Structure formats: C-alpha cells, structure tokens
Amino acid sequence: MHNATLKSLSVSLAARAFSSVELTRHFVNRINRLNPKYNCFITLDAERSLEQAEAADRMRSAGRAQPLTGIPIAQKDIFCAQGWLTTCGSKILSNFTSPYDAHVVERLNAAGAVTLGKTNMDEFAMGSSSETSYYGPVRNPWDVDKVPGGSSGGSAAAVAARLAPGAIGTDTGGSIRQPAALSGICGLKPTYGVVSRYGMIAFASSLDQGGPMARSAEDLALLLNVMAGFDPRDSTSLEREHEDYTRELGKPLKGLKIGLPQEFFAAGAAPGVVKAVEAAVAEFRKIGAETVEVSLPNMKLSVPVYYVLAPAEASSNLARYDGVRYGYRAPEYSDLMDMYRKTRSHGFGPEVKRRILIGTYVLSHGYYDAYYIQAQRVRSLIARDFAEVFKRCDVIMGPTSPTTAFRIGEKMGDPVQMYLNDIYTIPANLAGLPGLSIPCGSDATGLPVGLQIVGNYFAEAKMLGIAHQYQLATDWHLRIPPGCEA
Amino acid sequence: MALTLEDVKRVADLARIAIDEAEARAVLSQLNDVFKLIAEMQAVDTRGVAPMSHALDVVQRLREDSVTESDRHVLFQSVAPQVESGLYLVPKVLE
Numbered sequence: 038m039h040n041a042t043l044k045s046l047s048v049s050l051a052a053r054a055f056s057s058v059e060l061t062r063h064f065v066n067r068i069n070r071l072n073p074k075y076n077c078f079i080t081l082d083a084e085r086s087l088e089q090a091e092a093a094d095r096m097r098s099a100g101r102a103q104p105l106t107g108i109p110i111a112q113k114d115i116f117c118a119q120g121w122l123t124t125c126g127s128k129i130l131s132n133f134t135s136p137y138d139a140h141v142v143e144r145l146n147a148a149g150a151v152t153l154g155k156t157n158m159d160e161f162a163m164g165s166s167s168e169t170s171y172y173g174p175v176r177n178p179w180d181v182d183k184v185p186g187g188s189s190g191g192s193a194a195a196v197a198a199r200l201a202p203g204a205i206g207t208d209t210g211g212s213i214r215q216p217a218a219l220s221g222i223c224g225l226k227p228t229y230g231v232v233s234r235y236g237m238i239a240f241a242s243s244l245d246q247g248g249p250m251a252r253s254a255e256d257l258a259l260l261l262n263v264m265a266g267f268d269p270r271d272s273t274s275l276e277r278e279h280e281d282y283t284r285e286l287g288k289p290l291k292g293l294k295i296g297l298p299q300e301f302f303a304a305g306a307a308p309g310v311v312k313a314v315e316a317a318v319a320e321f322r323k324i325g326a327e328t329v330e331v332s333l334p335n336m337k338l339s340v341p342v343y344y345v346l347a348p349a350e351a352s353s354n355l356a357r358y359d360g361v362r363y364g365y366r367a368p369e370y371s372d373l374m375d376m377y378r379k380t381r382s383h384g385f386g387p388e389v390k391r392r393i394l395i396g397t398y399v400l401s402h403g404y405y406d407a408y409y410i411q412a413q414r415v416r417s418l419i420a421r422d423f424a425e426v427f428k429r430c431d432v433i434m435g436p437t438s439p440t441t442a443f444r445i446g447e448k449m450g451d452p453v454q455m456y457l458n459d460i461y462t463i464p465a466n467l468a469g470l471p472g473l474s475i476p477c478g479s480d481a482t483g484l485p486v487g488l489q490i491v492g493n494y495f496a497e498a499k500m501l502g503i504a505h506q507y508q509l510a511t512d513w514h515l516r517i518p519p520g521c522e523a
Numbered sequence: 524m525a526l527t528l529e530d531v532k533r534v535a536d537l538a539r540i541a542i543d544e545a546e547a548r549a550v551l552s553q554l555n556d557v558f559k560l561i562a563e564m565q566a567v568d569t570r571g572v573a574p575m576s577h578a579l580d581v582v583q584r585l586r587e588d589s590v591t592e593s594d595r596h597v598l599f600q601s602v603a604p605q606v607e608s609g610l611y612l613v614p615k616v617l618e
Binding site: 133134136228229230243269272273275335337338340341342344345352356359360361362363364366370371372373374375376377378379381382385390391393394395397398401407408410411412413414415416417418420451452453456468469470494 | 526530531533534535537538539540541542550553554556557559560561562563564565567569572573574575576577578579581583584586595598599600601602603604605611613614615616
C-alpha cells in the first residue's frame with residue numbers, strides 16, 4: 038500500500054479495495070515505526086487523522102468522492118492548520134496552535150484529503166538541509182547520516198520513506214525542488230501567484246510559493262489540481278481560468294525543444310550529478326526531444342540577489358514575532374523592549390537571526406538603494422535572460438542541485454557554502470517561473486540525483502507531461518531507499 | 524562594504540534582537556562573508572533597468588469598501604500569552 042502512487046491509491050479507494058480508514062491506519066503504523074529513524078514529523082495526531090479518514094469514507098458513500106478523497110497527505114509545518122500545533126520548525130511558535138486553516142489546507146480538506154501530520158523543516162524555511170529546525174535535523178532515508186535537503190526536508194523524507202503518498206511543501210529559493218532532488222522524489226514549485234499564500238507562514242513574500250511533493254509527475258498534477266486557484270485573501274494570488282494539470286500527461290514529446298543553459302553545466306556541479314543529468318537529457322532525445330544550447334548570462338548573480346531580497350523580506354515578515362499576541366514569550370523581562378529582545382533572541386535560532394540582521398541592514402537608511410533596489414534591478418535582468426531563452430526553447434533542463442545529499446553538520450559552519458547549494462533553483466524563484474525536480478539517476482554512492490525542469494509562466498501542465506513521458510520510459514522515480522520497502 | 528561591530532549592534536537593536544559582545548563578533552565575521560558574496564551584485568551596471576518586485580504585470584487588486592470580516596477576537600486571542608478584557612497585556616510602556 039505504501040509503495041503505491043497517490044494515483045493508484047485513488048483508483049483503489051474508488052474501487053473500494055480498501056477504505057480510507059484502513060489506508061490511513063497503515064501509514065500511521067508505518068510512521069510510528071519509522072519516523073524516529075528519520076524525524077520527518079514534528080506533530081502527529083492519529084486520532085484526528087483517522088477521524089478525517091472516516092469523514093472521507095462517508096463522503097465516498099454519499100457519492101461525493103473526488104480524486105484526493107481519503108488520501109493521507111503530510112503537510113510542511115509552515116501551513117497553518119486549525120487546531121494543529123503549527124511551529125514552522127521554530128521555538129518561537131512551539132506553543133502555537135493555529136486558530137485557522139491556510140487556503141491550501143482548506144482546499145485539501147474540501148477535497149476530502151486526510152492530514153497525516155505536520156512535517157519537519159528548516160526554521161522559518163531558512164535553509165537547504167532541514168538541519169536548523171528546533172525539533173532536530175531530518176535524516177535522509179537513503180542514508181541517515183545525510184541531509185534530505187531543505188527546507189521542505191521532512192515532507193521530502195516522508196514521501197521518500199513511503200510514510201506518506203504525497204506531501205505539500207514551500208519553495209522560496211528551492212525548498213521544494215532541492216529536497217526532492219536529494220531525497221529522490223518529485224517536487225514542483227508553481228508559477229508565482231498560482232498557489233495562495235494565505236495561511237502559509239511568510240518568509241519572503243515575493244518569492245514564497247506552496248507546491249506538491251510526491252513520487253510521480255502524475256501525482257504532482259493531482260495535488261496541484263487541488264492546491265492551485267485564486268484566493269482573494271492573498272494579495273498576489275492570480276485570477277485565472279481553472280486548469281486541469283493532468284491534461285498533458287499523455288502528450289508525446291516529439292518536437293519538444295529543451296534548452297540546456299551552459300551555466301547549469303559549467304564547473305561547480307559534482308561529476309556524479311552531471312553524469313546522471315546528461316544521461317537523462319540523452320533519454321529525452323531518445324524519446325523525441327531536441328536540445329539546444331542556451332545561456333542565462335546573469336545566473337551567477339542569483340545567489341547574491343536572493344541573499345539580499347529574501348533576508349530583507351524576512352526581516353519584515355518576522356517582525357511580527359514579538360511575544361505579544363501569540364507564540365513564545367520570554368518568561369522574564371524588565372520592560373517591553375526587554376520582552377521583545379529576549380523573546381526574539383531566545384525564540385529564533387542562529388540562521389534566522391543571521392538573516393534578520395542581514396535584511397535589517399540592507400533595508401536600513403542609507404543602504405536601501407545600494408542593496409535592495411539594486412537587487413530588484415538585477416532581478417529584472419535575470420528574468421529577462423529567461424524571457425530571451427524561452428524564445429528559443431520550450432523548457433530548460435539542468436541539475437537541481439550541484440551535489441547529492443551531504444553529511445549532516447558538514448555545511449553548518451559556513452553559511453555561504455550552504456547558500457551556494459541553491460544556485461540552480463534560485464533563478465526560477467526570482468523570475469517567478471515554475472520549476473520541477475524529478476529523480477534521474479544516482480551518484481557512485483547510490484544517492485539520488487534530481488533533474489530540474491524550468492518552464493515559462495504557467496507551463497506546469499506541459500512540464501508535468503514532459504516528466505510523465507520520461508517516467509514512462511525510465512524507473513528512477515520508483516526506486517526505494519534501503520529499509521523502506523516493508 | 525565590510526560591516527563593523529557597531530553596525531551589528533545597531534541592526535540588532537533595530538531588529539529587537541539582544542546580542543552580546545561574543546555573539547556580535549561571531550555574527551560579524553559570518554555577515555561579512557555574506558556581504559563579500561553580495562559585492563558582486565553591487566558591481567553590476569543597472570542604469571535604466573526597472574526594479575522588479577513581481578514576475579507579471581499586475582496591480583494591487585482593489586475591492587468595495589464594505590465590511591466583510593466578522594469579529595473573531597475571542598478565537599484569535601485564545602492563543603495569546605496574556606489577555607484581559609479583550610486587550611493584550613504587555614509590560615508598562617508609559618511611566
């Protein structure tokens with residue numbers, strides 16, 4: 038059951054092969070047994086999950102079942118879920134039971150999905166390894182001494198270890214795609230504005246996007262169908278015609294033009310990663326695509342641009358954590374200012390504090406033009422590079438991450454080293470473009486490698502179709518981490 | 524642009540984060556590493572380039588000036604550290 042795709046579970050539930058209660062209980066038991074090994078989940082509530090499963094079974098009996106009805110989904114602990122502890126991986130929200138549901142959670146609930154639990158993550162989504170969590174690091178199911186990637190590492194590891202058939206995550210600089218790559222699963226960051234940010238705890242508002250994580254492109258499409266859509270409560274949510282993201286899954290690849298940016302293949306990526314990605318590209322050529330060399334000349338500026346914009350926006354978004362209205366408040370303080378300072382110093386971890394300080398500095402008087410505005414201008418240049426490239430190809434491909442999963446603790450001493458992990462994923466966030474990572478091989482030590490596909494605005498259905506065709510011809514997405522089979 | 528210890532203390536104060544001397548020194552060298560990374564971006568000639576804050580050509584959505592929310596303060600204050608008579612309690616601000 039735990040090895041089945043979300044799609045096949047949906048079909049089985051419809052055929053009454055088993056009930057949602059049985060399915061949910063199966064995953065709950067697996068989680069109890071295996072979660073201590075990987076630390077994917079921060080909060081579990083089997084009773085609640087089973088209640089939702091019962092409701093889903095009733096929905097089915099009443100003839101109102103939808104594709105996701107009865108399917109248990111793991112939710113990154115960044116999505117507010119009513120009545121659930123919602124911590125964002127931080128001490129400062131370690132006592133916060135959300136009074137409301139995020140838009141995405143409302144949509145999953147309305148579709149009859151079951152909340153399997155709240156997954157572990159880098160604190161406030163700031164990280165590429167899921168090591169900065171107040172609740173301890175997440176371990177990669179492929180090798181427990183290695184990171185699963187971040188910040189949606191708990192969601193990625195849960196799906197990889199078959200503790201959940203699908204999960205939701207968020208991506209600000211690569212936080213869905215990179216953990217998907219390092220954990221050997223599929224993850225999609227939609228075009229900015231497609232998935233509502235209401236109730237999705239804010240990190241960098243002009244970059245944050247929620248998206249699906251699962252083991253196949255088809256599963257991503259089923260999840261995205263439920264997650265996407267206009268929400269007036271998110272000021273940047275886009276009002277568009279409803280889309281069925283499964284509509285191009287069966288489309289043959291013949292004639293597809295794949296752009297290969299030279300900057301994605303220049304020195305910097307590990308040889309094992311390059312080899313697997315080149316093999317994947319060769320496979321695409323075999324199934325009917327053509328490739329063309331392209332260039333994104335300003336790509337290398339993505340990391341510095343991001344590390345000005347994201348911390349700046351974060352410093353503003355995290356100003357709300359002051360111990361006044363919710364969350365952790367320092368137990369002792371002499372006056373109001375002392376209360377703010379102690380609450381925030383004790384409540385935030387070192388990476389979060391670092392980024393708030395960077396952000397505060399770049400927004401401060403005298404520096405705003407030199408840093409923040411300059412970064413927004415360079416951002417335009419990066420977006421323009423993509424616009425030029427998409428005149429010559431349909432999608433872009435390359436490695437999702439320069440390395441496979443690294444050792445827990447290896448990069449924690451050097452923030453800049455950690456930041457450079459995001460070099461291939463950040464550009465899509467800056468431009469607002471959709472990005473997808475799918476497994477395409479492994480390195481010499483057996484660790485998964487992810488292939489990134491970046492499309493033009495609103496090209497999600499096309500990208501998922503392309504990935505699906507690749508997954509019909511290959512089986513990288515079906516590989517199981519050792520110890521997770523039974 | 525290298526930061527000084529004074530800069531770190533100033534921004535920590537602005538951000539309402541307490542930071543002692545030892546922490547400030549540790550953070551200073553890390554922040555300077557990040558600013559070395561950012562220096563490359565500083566050097567780019569962006570004259571004539573408009574700053575980009577949104578991917579697409581959109582404007583702030585407006586709505587009718589009518590009441591659409593209900594008073595849910597009891598629910599929202601149920602998670603507050605200290606509340607009394609619908610007010611959030613904090614240490615005295617004015618002497």
